Amino acid sequence: xxxxxxxxxxxxxxxxxxxxxxxxxxxxxxxxxxxxxxxxxxxxxxxxxxxxxxxxxxxxxxxxxxxxxxxxxxxxxxxxxxxxxxxxxxxxxxxxxxxxxxxxxxxxxxxxxxxxxxxxxxxxxxxxxxxxxxxxxx
Numbered sequence: 001x002x003x004x005x006x007x008x009x010x011x012x013x014x015x016x017x018x019x020x021x022x023x024x025x026x027x028x029x030x031x032x033x034x035x036x037x038x039x040x041x042x043x044x045x046x047x048x049x050x051x052x053x054x055x056x057x058x059x060x061x062x063x064x065x066x067x068x069x070x071x072x073x074x075x076x077x078x079x080x081x082x083x084x085x086x087x088x089x090x091x092x093x094x095x096x097x098x099x100x101x102x103x104x105x106x107x108x109x110x111x112x113x114x115x116x117x118x119x120x121x122x123x124x125x126x127x128x129x130x131x132x133x134x135x136x137x138x
Contacts, residue, residue, distance in 0.1 A: 009082040014104040020096025037066040067120040074114025081105035
């Protein structure tokens, strides 16, 4: 298993998986600047300080929703689909693994009792932003 895995449909990036084993030795963002959700690791030495700060009320326009899921507990099988709703890949996620869902569709099967931490753009609108579809897993 690669510590960082890009799941693609041709040139279309659908998801990014970061395994619990991935430990960078320097600060790095894995996603390009133009992604609507950024995923990166900030590395600090003992004693370093992050100066108190706030974030300016910068106006951003975002189309669509991307999600970051962290498997806090359990084991999950993620099913990744193209933008055309065609099955592309199945990915096993274990405790500490992270997946950034960038484009296309996705579904999940819990292989063990699981707790997922989900991070996505707000505000939360319930199921209004979802369109469910039947899928064939190849």
